[in-house]
Amino acid sequence: DGVDHELTPPMLTIADSQDPVGLAGVMGGANSEMTDDTTSVLLESANFSPINTRRTRNALDMNTEASYRFERGIRAALAPIALRRATKLMIELCGGQAAKGIIDLYPTDREPPVVSISRRRIRQVLGVDYTTSQIEKTLTSLGFEKAKEPGGLIDLIEAVEAAPAAERNNTLWMKIPYWRSDITIEDDLVEEVARTVGYDTIPTTMLSTQIPNWEPQPITELKDVVKDLMVSAGMQETISYSPTTLDNLSKVDALDESNPPLRIANPQSSEWEYMRTSLRSSILNTLGSNRRIAQSDGIRIFEVARVYLPRQEAKERELPTEKEVMVGVLSGPRFTTSWMASQEDMGFFDAKGALEHLFTGLGIQVTYEAASDSILHPGRTASLTVGKTVLGVVGEVQPQVLEKFDLEGYPVAMFEIDLESLLQAASEVNISYKAASRFPESYRDLALIVDSDVSSASIQQIINRHGLVSGSTPFDVYEGEGVPEGKKSVAYRVVFQSPRGTLTSDEVDRFQGDIIRQLTRQLGAELRG
Incomplete structure (x- = not known):
């Protein structure tokens, strides 16, 4: 292959009286290649140890068709048959002449199994x-x-x-x-x-024993529901291998050197040597692979899988803790190229919108609070909580992390959800039937001046607490000229609806006044003029 390799025992070579001419079961040497001037050919047909061939291939990092075949085991009886077949084909196709006799060296006359x-x-x-x-x-x-x-x-x-x-x-x-x-x-x-x-x-017969009773598996059922909801939100599911490398884990700050991840004793490849402790590197690698192919498309992908967390002070041969996690990323233009749509890139609020679709489908009221994360951008990161239970985090990945995965050019929004905590929150939801109102909705747009550290969730909580508010949606946030320093302007569309009759304009104005007074008393909010 044009590279110098250092050979160590028990690597096996095929050699003449002076030099090696091939690496047994892996690759032939350059000094034994055929050219247009070749007139005499010595055919060698052999069988090699699958274990030794695989160890040699791994040690030298040489993946060849020969090693692929010999690693999987070949019957020794095939060697003379293959030799005769190759000789016959060369005579028939090339017009050569075969020398008399075959030299057969085999340690023992092994009987077929x-x-x-x-x-x-x-x-x-x-x-x-x-x-x-x-x-x-x-x-x-x-x-x-x-x-x-x-x-x-x-x-x-x-x-x-x-x-x-x-x-x-x-x-x-x-x-x-x-x-x-x-x-x-x-x-x-x-x-x-x-x-x-x-x-x-073969005749069909009844089972000899009774079919086991069905047992509920809440986490499995939740995973199916979560996948369906994420797909309906425009996301695409991906699947990746659980083993990974220490380098991949270190890129997303998921490597604890004092408590390293579980190492596989006999990995299939050096790229699948350690059980992952985070899905973040896996989803970013998948994003990178897709980005190289679709350089100008919006990509929305997620994965639901297990991570393997090493136990603290684990005993010998003790397996890690397996945890169900969902992680997703959104990157690239929000819409496909069109004269009808703007070419803005997806970011934090796109990921938040996908999660809100999920939580609405599960009937969960989630609070978003400013947070910090080792690989997410400060000021664009929020933790997701239900009561005192932390479900996960959402934010935009820092540029220096994206460089490690060759993802420069577009911002990347990421979310990570602990499915076991999500199951706990979903199991506490009491879903009940509510009849749709027969009467029309009325809405008002409110622009409020509040302190910069007041969260939108706390404002919406007060608005939605009113008995005749059927919903509210924030649609604008502004800081700058016309707004006092340390303040921000947040605009909401508030929808009013009564189950008993059509609301008049005076009634809606009165309800709006009640809400503004509550906001002023609890948050110091002012109606923007």
């Missing part, structure tokens, strides 16, 4: 009873050969432990053909019998 199959096991798995002659005829038609019962002491002990003497008489021992490396246990042979005879010939 032998696997047993019994009528008793077929009855257990398939619920039908085939004769030994039917079983033998079926398997031999697929290339299997009948073998003698193993005569070694260990084999005899295993056979006696597996079944009594009467059952051993109804047991067949079959040699596995070299091309069936997938057959290793008795149930593999049972599957071959069922597949060949035909699943449609």
